[in-house]
Amino acid sequence: MKFWEAMKEMKKGKKVRNKDWTEEQYIYLTADNEIFDEDNCTCFIDEKDSEWEIYDDRKPAPTILKTLANDLSCNSSDICMRLSFDEQVELVAVLARLNMEYKIY
Numbered sequence: 547m548k549f550w551e552a553m554k555e556m557k558k559g560k561k562v563r564n565k566d567w568t569e570e571q572y573i574y575l576t577a578d579n580e581i582f583d584e585d586n587c588t589c590f591i592d593e594k595d596s597e598w599e600i601y602d603d604r605k606p607a608p609t610i611l612k613t614l615a616n617d618l619s620c621n622s623s624d625i626c627m628r629l630s631f632d633e634q635v636e637l638v639a640v641l642a643r644l645n646m647e648y649k650i651y
């Protein structure tokens with residue numbers, strides 16, 4: 547997205563980052579319409595022509611969670627063939643909750 551689109555997202559309360567920045571860098575808009583960075587310091591943006599994206603603040607998933615999610619995927623394993631429909635629904639719900647906190651997918 548362009549910077550003007552990133553500004554719209556920040557006005558909605560989202561954090562955004564330049565695609566060229568490191569994974570942990572982002573900016574956000576304060577209630578006073580000031581731009582601050584991840585260290586809560588005032589930030590002046592001179593990269594307005596760059597590509598921007600919404601910052602994903604979920605924690606990187608531990609390898610064990612990624613492995614578990616891949617192993618339990620109904621598309622890549624026969625584990626789901628042994629689960630009842632209700633168990634499959636519960637499994638999907640658990641993976642969805644984990645994915646909200648961790649970057650699994």
